[in-house]
Amino acid sequence: MTNNKTTKIVILGAGSVGCYIGGCLIAAGANVSLVGRARLQHDIAQHGLRLTDWEHRNSTVSGSEIHFTTDNDVLAAADFILLCVKSLDTESAAALIKQYASPNAVVVSFQNGVGNGELLQASLQQTVLKGMVPFNIFYQGEGHFHCGTQGSLAIENKDNVCQALLTQLHNATLPVDVYNDLTSVQYGKLIINLNNAVNALSGIPLQQQLGNRDYRKVVAAVQKEALAVLKAKGITPARLGKVIPSLMPYILLLPNGLFKLVAASTLKIDPQARSSMYEDLELNRPTEIDFLNGEVVRKGAILNIHTPVNSHIVSLVKRAEKNGAGSPHLSASELMP
Incomplete structure (x- = not known):
């Protein structure tokens, strides 16, 4: 070299x-x-x-x-x-x-x-x-x-x-x-990346989206489905810095005040941050949804584990891609099946 x-x-x-x-x-x-x-x-x-x-x-x-x-x-x-x-x-x-x-x-x-x-x-x-x-x-x-x-x-x-x-x-x-x-690290990142689609569909910055408990409930749901699928496959996603994937759904479900305290010591996000999938929708580019939430749906189907929230998120992103009008700015309730 x-x-x-x-x-x-x-x-x-x-x-x-x-x-x-x-x-x-x-x-x-x-x-x-x-x-x-x-x-x-x-x-x-x-x-x-x-x-x-x-x-x-x-x-x-x-x-x-x-x-x-x-x-x-x-x-x-x-x-x-x-x-x-x-x-x-x-x-x-x-x-x-x-x-x-x-x-x-x-x-x-x-x-x-x-x-x-x-x-x-x-x-x-x-x-x-x-x-x-x-x-x-x-x-x-x-x-x-x-x-x-x-x-x-x-x-x-x-x-x-x-x-x-x-x-x-x-x-x-x-x-x-x-x-x-790096395999277990990649699965840890996959758990985190399941929020990309939620953020893109919400159309608001990450900090604002994660500050809303209703949106956090959606993220917790897709992560719980993914963790169940990975557990069935014998995969333990690795800790990334201070972020422990297996605990993330429970942290996300905390009331706003407690969540802010925990999040402040776990992951730094500035007010400008958005997911790359939001940018893809805004620029009318194909997203990576099939390799993120879609990966969970595929693995779940093989294992006969239902993943209804991830499946719904995939369909919503594909609809947004087809419409070509950027983020659909959906509410948290619209993201749930």
């Missing part, structure tokens, strides 16, 4: 998460190329990048310092490929990596869902490592990407192949937790 100064990192699927992580790396002096949509390429060429978070980060990178391209040829030079595409695009991304990337490249899947790592490894000769992004990124326009929630990245580091990447992430003040196997 090349040394830290020459390590080449390519972000494939540079949307909100990819631009934030890539931008933080660029601001710290890393050699990074972003591969993404022409819309963002134009925005960033014109405005550069501004990277802020819920705490203290406020970095800017000029457009002249950023290599953002729609050309997949850049994959040929990559030592590390950070894959940030939607889960429904994993197969097409694997085909691009197979066509363009060096067999010596290391692919890190920074994607939602629980099956992308296995799908990629079955398709590629490159080393594939699972990754996890715990925080929420919202694009505010004109090159401004805001991280609205806390958390450390997670990466598998089998055979110590990620040390150069870990150094670059550390230099960019992006905390990373390292694991030998």
Whole structure:
């Protein structure tokens, strides 16, 4: 592997998460190329990048310092490929990596869902490592990407192949937790991500949505169904920081005053934060609902475990996708079957 100064990192699927992580790396002096949509390429060429978070980060990178391209040829030079595409695009991304990337490249899947790592490894000769992004990124326009929630990245580091990447992430003040196997962590993130659809359908910021006990009851219901399914499969979702997935439904059901006290010590969310699925609906893009709540419904069906709330949420998101009018701004009662 090349040394830290020459390590080449390519972000494939540079949307909100990819631009934030890539931008933080660029601001710290890393050699990074972003591969993404022409819309963002134009925005960033014109405005550069501004990277802020819920705490203290406020970095800017000029457009002249950023290599953002729609050309997949850049994959040929990559030592590390950070894959940030939607889960429904994993197969097409694997085909691009197979066509363009060096067999010596290391692919890190920074994607939602629980099956992308296995799908990629079955398709590629490159080393594939699972990754996890715990925080929420919202694009505010004109090159401004805001991280609205806390958390450390997670990466598998089998055979110590990620040390150069870990150094670059550390230099960019992006905390990373390292694991030998990320499976239980991914299931822990899945439990948390079940709120993405609830937030998207509500149409209000995360902090406001979670401050409403009626919406929290919906989230608790989808999480209870998911935990029952995972228990039947013998899967224990891992604790993520201070968040214990098995306790989340009970915490969410607390009265508002108690919930605020517990949440204040567990998870930091700023007033601007929204779920990525809300952004998808607003931009009329396909969502990852099939890989989140839909994953619970599929696994439940195999095990003959009913998941009526998750099933209803999936149908509501698909209806919103079909309508193409952004968030339907549904009440909590409308989210229950």
